[in-house]
Amino acid sequence: MPTSTTKPPLAQRSRRARDAHRRNLVVGAIVGIVVVALAVLIGWSAANSSSDRVALEDIVAEVSVTGEMWPALPQDLADDPAIGLPSPAIEGTTFDGDPIVVGEPGNPQVIALMASWCPACQQELPTITSWVADGGVPDDVDLVLVNVFSDPSRPNWPPTQWYEQEGYTGPVLADSADSEVAEAFGMGSVPSWIVLDDQGTAVFRVTGLLDRAQLDMLVEMARAGV
Numbered sequence: 001m002p003t004s005t006t007k008p009p010l011a012q013r014s015r016r017a018r019d020a021h022r023r024n025l026v027v028g029a030i031v032g033i034v035v036v037a038l039a040v041l042i043g044w045s046a047a048n049s050s051s052d053r054v055a056l057e058d059i060v061a062e063v064s065v066t067g068e069m070w071p072a073l074p075q076d077l078a079d080d081p082a083i084g085l086p087s088p089a090i091e092g093t094t095f096d097g098d099p100i101v102v103g104e105p106g107n108p109q110v111i112a113l114m115a116s117w118c119p120a121c122q123q124e125l126p127t128i129t130s131w132v133a134d135g136g137v138p139d140d141v142d143l144v145l146v147n148v149f150s151d152p153s154r155p156n157w158p159p160t161q162w163y164e165q166e167g168y169t170g171p172v173l174a175d176s177a178d179s180e181v182a183e184a185f186g187m188g189s190v191p192s193w194i195v196l197d198d199q200g201t202a203v204f205r206v207t208g209l210l211d212r213a214q215l216d217m218l219v220e221m222a223r224a225g226v
Contacts, residue, residue: 054158059150061174063092063181067103070186073205080205087200088184092173095160100144100173102181103200107142108222110215111194113182114145114172116162117154118190120209129168131212141219148175148182148190193218197225 066089070082087103094100102111112128114121128145137143145168147159156162163172175181185194187207195204195218203221210218 060177065184069184072186082202109142109196113148113192115149115190116156116159125166145172
C-alpha cells in the first residue's frame with residue numbers, strides 16, 4: 001500500500017512560515033550588528049595603528065633660541081621678574097616644516113604653550129578655536145601656539161591629529177625634544193600664556209585655563225604694551 005503524507009493544517013503552516021521569517025529577521029539584524037561592530041573595531045585599530053606609527057621625531061623639531069632665557073614664572077604674578085625683559089628670539093617650524101619666528105619686533109604676540117596629553121589644554125583648545133573663528137584675534141596681533149612637552153607614551157597622541165580634530169588651523173610651532181621653547185620662556189606647566197608687545201618685550205605671563213573674555217584681555221595687553 002502506498003505511503004501517504006498528511007499535510008499540516010493551513011493555519012499551522014502559516015504560523016511556521018511566520019516563525020521562520022521572524023527568525024531570519026533576527027539573524028539578519030544580529031549579523032548586521034556584528035558587521036558594524038567589526039567595522040568600528042577595524043577602524044579603531046587602524047586609527048591606533050596609524051597613531052602608533054607617529055614617532056616623537058615626527059612631531060618635535062629643531063629650534064634656534066637666541067638671547068637671555070627668562071626666569072621661571074613665580075606663584076605671585078605681580079612679582080614676575082620677566083616683565084619688561086626682551087623675549088628670547090625663537091626660530092622654528094610648524095609640523096609641516098614652515099618657518100615661524102617668535103619674539104622679534106613686529107606685531108604684538110600672544111603665545112600659548114600647549115600639550116596634547118594635558119586635560120586642561122584639551123579643554124582650552126576648543127575655546128581658542130571658536131574664539132579665533134569669531135574674530136577674536138585682530139590683524140595687528142599674532143597668535144602663536146607652541147606644542148611643548150611632546151610624549152608619545154601619554155594619551156591623545158599624536159598632537160597633529162588633535163589640532164586637526166579640534167579644527168585649529170592657525171600656526172603651531174613645534175618645540176624641540178628638549179622643550180627648549182618652554183624652557184626659554186621659563187614655563188614648566190601647560191596651558192601657559194605669554195604676551196609680548198610690538199618690541200618683543202614681555203608684558204604678561206600666566207598659566208591655566210582662560211575663557212574668551214580673558215583671551216580678549218591678553219590681546220588688549222599685547223596691543224597696549226601693558
